[in-house]
Amino acid sequence: MLEAKGLMVFYENMLALNNVHIRCEEHQIVGIFGANSAGKSTLMYTLSGIIEDIRKKEQMAGGERITVLGEISYMGMNIIDLKPSMRARKGLVLCPERRRIFKESTVLENLLIGGYLASSSQAKATLEYVFNVFPALAKLKKRIGGFLSGGEQQMLAIGRALMAQPKLLLLDEPLLGLSPLMQAILIRGTREIRDQKGLTIIVTEQYARPVLPIVDHAFILENGAAVMEGTRQELMSNPDVRSAYFGV
């Protein structure tokens, strides 16, 4: 479904992604694990194309030069030159790190904004679906986004991404800073979404352990390079990976 080859991203002279090669098959959940600054968000920005927006903004502000090289093949097309909005239209949708919801808008408004690419019948059905996967959100429809807890904001961020009708959903550190209980709710929801909607999901996390049960395949990022990959079982049986990333 998606294959990225030879991805290189420079922030000015700093190499943030170094010849990264990853891929995912349809209906898989693929994990990207790595420590702080390993390049997880940069990879998600590059796959979704948001890096182009960041690049232009920096250029206009006279700031650092961002360079992106490599190939991204998504459903048979090379999308490296495609704008992020076009990628989203083709179903490649990013749910960004740190839950960038609209803090002044209500839960319902946030979701409806997310549905701007959807037909009204799709939006209606997806809205119902989001409330079904995350029942807690259904009770908070009129609540202002900024007043939600961290976990509720993450549910909303995922819900909003679903409203854009993704085929491949990019989830950037969805569990960051959440309690184990909230993490479990989000992990269950993520698996349900894949199973019920037939989506493909790429999820990044610093700590692999909570995500591991739902991941089919994973890549380990270190200093901007994908240094290891394998199925869940393969990674679990590697003692170095286990101690560094799984805390076991």
Ligand code: ATP
């Ligand atoms: P975290 O878990 O801390 O979010 P990450 O794995 O997502 O980390 P990135 O945010 O992709 O890592 O950062 C990779 C490297 O690129 C880091 O060294 C970071 O400081 C640097 N970096 C990220 N964004 C920029 C930017 N806009 N300008 C300059 N350097 C950047």
